Amino acid sequence: MIRVVLPAHLRTLARVDGELKLEVAGPVTPRSILDALEARYPMLRGTIRDQVTQERRAFVRFFACEQDLSQDSPDDPLPEAVAAGVEPFLIIGAMAGG
């Protein structure tokens, strides 16, 4: 199971508490995690990546294992610790609040 942490506003929107655990088919990448996330929580479609272009929204970042993975390809494999469920995949609202 893949561990995913959503920002507070998206937890509220998806009506979940705390960390999520997702079954992800195939290679564990940002794209495969978001595909699984949006399939289980359709209300999150469009809030993390654009529904048409599939590009990450500008004020959303992806962190894992103390690394910023936001600029990596959505098809790059995530660190083994994320794929093994040891470390979470963090979806972060950019620090733009002042």
Add this chain to the structure above:
Amino acid sequence: MSRVRVLVGTRKGAFVLTADGKRQSWDVSGPHFGGWEIYHLKGSPADPNRIYASQSSSWFGQVIQRSSDGGKTWEAVGNKFAYEGAVGNHLWYDGTQRPFEFARVWHLEPSLSDPDTVYAGIQDAAMFRTTDGGQTWLELTGLRTHPSAAQWQPGAGGMCLHTILLDPKHPGRIYIAISAAGVFRSDDDGGTWRPINRGLVSEQIPNPTAEVGHCVHRIAMHPSRPNVLFMQKHWDVMRSDDAGESWKDVGGNLPTDFGFPIDVHAHEPDTIYVVPIKSDSEHYLPEGKLRVYRSRSGGHQWEALTKGLPQSHCYVNVLRDAMAVDALEPCGVYFGTTGGQVYASADAGDSWTPIVRDLPSVVSVEVQTLP
């Protein structure tokens, strides 16, 4: 006894204010969707318990919420607003061309007869419609692909389609307004559109009387007389008596004719309300006084309504979608300010009391009159 439900959209959430027909004692619920910008909420005339809300943020984009119990509970519905076909360009602030890009939904206008049909006005300006209660949204492409679209330009708030008026007497007739393009009318339920801006004069565009490019802030009609339209333009308060074919200035003795909202009394089609703002570069009240101006003659002659409103050191604004009227007798008038106050008048504007004083900055106010 009748009740009223006031739907308030703010920069940090939605609030639902309810009262009985006396409109003296209010229940306040919210914030709903706390922390998100709520540009607009509106209930269905066909089913008042069905309410739609536009929820958005710079971080997480656009969400549409739907309630089927009068705003007590909500569910997120479809939020995919994809332009159909070639996107095309519009004017940018510096006069260059720029592609249309979706930013947010400014206005939701439920159908007069079907709770599942809703029109959405978006930024960058285009018109969408759902017929399945918000699950899917399809663009009415005839507007954005109008030959004049390359001459549309954004106002200070972005290039928004902010007003949608459904004509109750002429099925299929819709009026919309875009800042800064002007007013457009469709007579075939949104299939085709034409600009109706003759008589508008705007010094901010190269040709002040051009067919498009005018910064129309808001239009309003009385449902019994839909061929008569009232407009608050960037500067100028205007009136049309021929379904928008021509417009005349009715600003008369207003202290300033810049402003955002305009609305019509529920029972007196020639009684209209505006809130004059000092100027387009200041965006606050003149002389620090919060004054609603009322005309009982459809324009030209205006009176200041001040009883119960602050008359010193008040520098708020009242945004374009932040005024509404109820259908009770006497007519109730409501407006919200950028300072977070929502004021109500239960006597057609003669006197005012704040329902709430310290909400986040108010973006929109709608009111439902309930049995």
